[in-house]
Amino acid sequence: INPLRIAVIGGDGTGPEVVAEAVKVLKAVAQLEGIQLELREFDLGGERYLRTGEVLPEDVFQELKTFPAILLGAIGHPQVPPGILERGLLLELRFRFDQYINLRPVKLYPGVETPLAGKGPDDIDFVVVRENTEDLYAGIGGFLKKGTPDEVAIQTAIYTRKGCERCIRWAFEYTRKRNKKKRLTLVAKTNVLTYGHDLWWRTFQEVAREYPDIETDYNHVDACCMWMVKNPEHYDVIVTTNMFGDIITDLAAIIQGGMGVAAGANINPEPGGTSMFEPMGGSAPKYTGKGMINPIAAIAAAGMLLEHTGHERAAERVNKAIQIVTGTKMKSQAAGKMGYTTSQVGDLVVEALHQV
Amino acid sequence: INPLRIAVIGGDGTGPEVVAEAVKVLKAVAQLEGIQLELREFDLGGERYLRTGEVLPEDVFQELKTFPAILLGAIGHPQVPPGILERGLLLELRFRFDQYINLRPVKLYPGVETPLAGKGPDDIDFVVVRENTEDLYAGIGGFLKKGTPDEVAIQTAIYTRKGCERCIRWAFEYTRKRNKKKRLTLVAKTNVLTYGHDLWWRTFQEVAREYPDIETDYNHVDACCMWMVKNPEHYDVIVTTNMFGDIITDLAAIIQGGMGVAAGANINPEPGGTSMFEPMGGSAPKYTGKGMINPIAAIAAAGMLLEHTGHERAAERVNKAIQIVTGTKMKSQAAGKMGYTTSQVGDLVVEALHQV
Ligand SMILES: CC(C)[C@H](C(=O)O)[C@@H](O)C(=O)O
Ligand SMILES: CC(C)[C@H](C(=O)O)[C@@H](O)C(=O)O
Numbered sequence: 001i002n003p004l005r006i007a008v009i010g011g012d013g014t015g016p017e018v019v020a021e022a023v024k025v026l027k028a029v030a031q032l033e034g035i036q037l038e039l040r041e042f043d044l045g046g047e048r049y050l051r052t053g054e055v056l057p058e059d060v061f062q063e064l065k066t067f068p069a070i071l072l073g074a075i076g077h078p079q080v081p082p083g084i085l086e087r088g089l090l091l092e093l094r095f096r097f098d099q100y101i102n103l104r105p106v107k108l109y110p111g112v113e114t115p116l117a118g119k120g121p122d123d124i125d126f127v128v129v130r131e132n133t134e135d136l137y138a139g140i141g142g143f144l145k146k147g148t149p150d151e152v153a154i155q156t157a158i159y160t161r162k163g164c165e166r167c168i169r170w171a172f173e174y175t176r177k178r179n180k181k182k183r184l185t186l187v188a189k190t191n192v193l194t195y196g197h198d199l200w201w202r203t204f205q206e207v208a209r210e211y212p213d214i215e216t217d218y219n220h221v222d223a224c225c226m227w228m229v230k231n232p233e234h235y236d237v238i239v240t241t242n243m244f245g246d247i248i249t250d251l252a253a254i255i256q257g258g259m260g261v262a263a264g265a266n267i268n269p270e271p272g273g274t275s276m277f278e279p280m281g282g283s284a285p286k287y288t289g290k291g292m293i294n295p296i297a298a299i300a301a302a303g304m305l306l307e308h309t310g311h312e313r314a315a316e317r318v319n320k321a322i323q324i325v326t327g328t329k330m331k332s333q334a335a336g337k338m339g340y341t342t343s344q345v346g347d348l349v350v351e352a353l354h355q356v
Numbered sequence: 357i358n359p360l361r362i363a364v365i366g367g368d369g370t371g372p373e374v375v376a377e378a379v380k381v382l383k384a385v386a387q388l389e390g391i392q393l394e395l396r397e398f399d400l401g402g403e404r405y406l407r408t409g410e411v412l413p414e415d416v417f418q419e420l421k422t423f424p425a426i427l428l429g430a431i432g433h434p435q436v437p438p439g440i441l442e443r444g445l446l447l448e449l450r451f452r453f454d455q456y457i458n459l460r461p462v463k464l465y466p467g468v469e470t471p472l473a474g475k476g477p478d479d480i481d482f483v484v485v486r487e488n489t490e491d492l493y494a495g496i497g498g499f500l501k502k503g504t505p506d507e508v509a510i511q512t513a514i515y516t517r518k519g520c521e522r523c524i525r526w527a528f529e530y531t532r533k534r535n536k537k538k539r540l541t542l543v544a545k546t547n548v549l550t551y552g553h554d555l556w557w558r559t560f561q562e563v564a565r566e567y568p569d570i571e572t573d574y575n576h577v578d579a580c581c582m583w584m585v586k587n588p589e590h591y592d593v594i595v596t597t598n599m600f601g602d603i604i605t606d607l608a609a610i611i612q613g614g615m616g617v618a619a620g621a622n623i624n625p626e627p628g629g630t631s632m633f634e635p636m637g638g639s640a641p642k643y644t645g646k647g648m649i650n651p652i653a654a655i656a657a658a659g660m661l662l663e664h665t666g667h668e669r670a671a672e673r674v675n676k677a678i679q680i681v682t683g684t685k686m687k688s689q690a691a692g693k694m695g696y697t698t699s700q701v702g703d704l705v706v707e708a709l710h711q712v
Pocket of ligand 1: 087091578
């Protein structure tokens, strides 16, 4: 049997700390489930950039390409100007690996606190499918008369039929397989973005015809932010554009208990594709090296990695172990308030793996 | 003395119902405060469009131009395709009147329920200043190979130095006058929108130098959505772009108690400018004509109108009356659950005007 090959990028700030715990859990579950693991660490991120000027050297990219899965900690360094690492590394990986699905499960685990009054685990259980390769994220734009009082800056959102169709179709399939409310909500802003989101709207309607068993639903992005706070139980699966997906998944993360628990997958669903799994949180410079950051999100990302690579039973085991730890051990999901150090939380999850 | 001239556009759906209550309150407070009112109703919206094909005839626009203030109900009609009324009427008025400030006070009134656990009126008290004339709202874009599998759609965000500077400057002035936490937070996405939001970032930094008494702060839009739910008490004044402002003000509206109470002003601050005041809610077709919709937001919009036109004492009186009614009379701010009809709530506010 082939080993499960995983490229590990700790990245910046607290990234390496949380990834270390995810790796600890991966090794433990692999042993329990008889999965052969091959892990390889890659030194990428702000420190390397500051040291060498390199963000993503071509030979490193080619190496990464040989892996079906990347486990990523966090990208973002206080001494590096905004955009360089985000565009040059994180978005570069998403784009060049054509990871066109950004999958964000939003589930309130037992014992985890939500900021929403009167909402519990039964109310907060949906999934956001974010398109991950187009939109304003294309990075296309420019300046006219930069630095003068007459300056004009342009930033262009580009959408393709192929790009939105493959994402929408994937979301319909996912909604069917998920087999819960069987409702797929398109989130966009058709009344204002009358070009870009008209394409999304038309494509959504057309693909929907192939899925008569799925209820379709539409929310403007602004209304979606309201419902998500007011009636999160309405949602089953949401499909949305890259930019709006960025925004609503952070909102979703906070209602499921915050960055300490929220994980996401950047998926290239094609055979031979390289997918990437990450905690939603940033590099959190102020917590770096203090053992205060919550590794649960990174561990959950490792769980998604296992599921994606066909190790469903191991994934399930990781998820159950997480729920034991959040539900019966941790005091809070907030950094520094967990009642345990980062590494102790990792140990607790490993311990819980043996109980499930 | 000159009368206060107000153009009244009921618009679509529940718009006319809520505006009728706002007018009722305006008339009552004008009498109490000795303000001479001149109200003129304009028939614009989906019904007129369906009847005549007209959205905003030029002569109507020229008429409106003679008014310092417009009170608007709601725009949006289920039988009119998305974009026609929004772009042709609402955005057209905002743009052609150069109402470059969209001001959204976010305050949890006593007695009003927020969906956030453990947050009260002291925690939810901030203001969003949304740029209102640029960005993706420019409506610029197009299609290539429309309707084919190779279709590409483009939607372009345009920002100008003049446009962002005047908005940012206005926000600094407002933060100073507000004189609370004296903190102005820029909300943008500088790490991804490296052209358009670079202009915003540079302009914000430069204008900030003129306001050493104001603390400056920055949030990515995604992080802002989290903090707004988790720590709304952090915010004093937020300044942001048009598109992101649209999204975060709806989120803000729900945490202050929902569309029933949230009001906004579209301000042209220049002498002789025409400004426009509106409840944040849409046309709510399903509640139309049932006397179930909450008119408090429209009444609050009338309060903002009074304040903007120099009638501070009358504005204050309306605000206090609203708080009496929300705090001691209404059962809920949700449509159909108020414990009173739309018109009765208007009457209660009028009654309360006499007590303050
Ligand atoms: C870091 C940033 C570029 C990224 C994004 O905007 O996609 C992040 O916010 C995310 O959601 O993964
Ligand atoms: C109706 C729509 C065009 C409008 C907007 O997007 O600005 C509304 O959502 C608002 O916030 O006033």
